[in-house]
Amino acid sequence: GDVNAADTFVLNESLNPDELLRLSMTQNAAILLAEEQTFLAELNKNIAGADRFPRISLSGSYGYFRQEIDASNLPLRETTGFTGGVTLRYNLFSGLSRQRSIDNARLDVKSSREQEMSVEKEITKELLNSYERYANTLRQLELTRLNVQTAERNFENSREAFRLGQISSIELREAQVNLLNEKLRLNNLIYLAKQNELVLMVLSGQLMGD
Numbered sequence: 001g002d003v004n005a006a007d008t009f010v011l012n013e014s015l016n017p018d019e020l021l022r023l024s025m026t027q028n029a030a031i032l033l034a035e036e037q038t039f040l041a042e043l044n045k046n047i048a049g050a051d052r053f054p055r056i057s058l059s060g061s062y063g064y065f066r067q068e069i070d071a072s073n074l075p076l077r078e079t080t081g082f083t084g085g086v087t088l089r090y091n092l093f094s095g096l097s098r099q100r101s102i103d104n105a106r107l108d109v110k111s112s113r114e115q116e117m118s119v120e121k122e123i124t125k126e127l128l129n130s131y132e133r134y135a136n137t138l139r140q141l142e143l144t145r146l147n148v149q150t151a152e153r154n155f156e157n158s159r160e161a162f163r164l165g166q167i168s169s170i171e172l173r174e175a176q177v178n179l180l181n182e183k184l185r186l187n188n189l190i191y192l193a194k195q196n197e198l199v200l201m202v203l204s205g206q207l208m209g210d
Contacts, residue, residue, distance in 0.1 A: 011194050013138055017131045020204040021124060027205020028123050034116040041112040045105035048098070127203045134196035141189045148186050151179040 025031060158175035161167045201207035 009194060011190060012197055013141075013193075015131070015134065015197065015200055017128065020127055020131065020200055023204040023206060024123055024127055025120065028203060029205065029208070030119050031116075031123055032205075034112070034119040038109070038112040038116050041105070041108040045102070045109050048101040048105040123203060127200065130196060130199045130203060134193065134200060137189055137193040137196055141186070141193055144182065144186045144189055148179070148182045151175075151182040155179045 155175045155178070158167060158172050162169065162172040198207065
């Protein structure tokens with residue numbers, strides 16, 4: 001018998017573009033990666049900026065032997081009781097290098113944000129284009145389903161007319177071929193619509209791509 005594509009998988013014909021766009025902003029893999037890169041760039045900027053401030057270290061201990069030797073402090077030995085200290089460090093000789101690191105980190109943040117916006121724009125554009133192809137295919141699908149119904153009725157009428165001797169076998173064959181062509185077109189459109197649906201699932205982050 002004929003193979004009907006509708007029997008092989010379920011086609012979702014009710015996808016909503018607004019919902020797909022909303023999901024893509026929070027689930028699309030490319031957008032999530034761009035957001036992560038921006039986050040890391042901002043983190044690196046904060047780390048670079050923090051390096052220009054004096055570093056303060058707090059220490060404290062009680063009831064155990066402790067020995068601490070630091071290049072900027074005198075050796076400290078304690079055997080019992082409480083001891084505490086505050087160490088202030090500031091590197092006076094790396095100002096130029098530190099500022100260069102800060103400037104580079106800022107440029108990285110700016111570049112990452114621009115890249116993130118570019119990715120979001122590109123995904124949005126591709127999703128809307130894909131949705132238009134999906135919706136257009138569904139419109140063609142609806143018309144083709146009607147054509148199949150018409151071709152089926154025409155073939156049944158032709159078969160009855162041939163039985164009654166009202167048409168030739170060639171005319172009956174033409175009606176049969178027309179029905180087969182419409183069914184083939186219907187199956188092709190169903191496959192195309194499913195393909196468009198899967199693309200939308202990937203773009204909206206509901207299905208992982210390759």
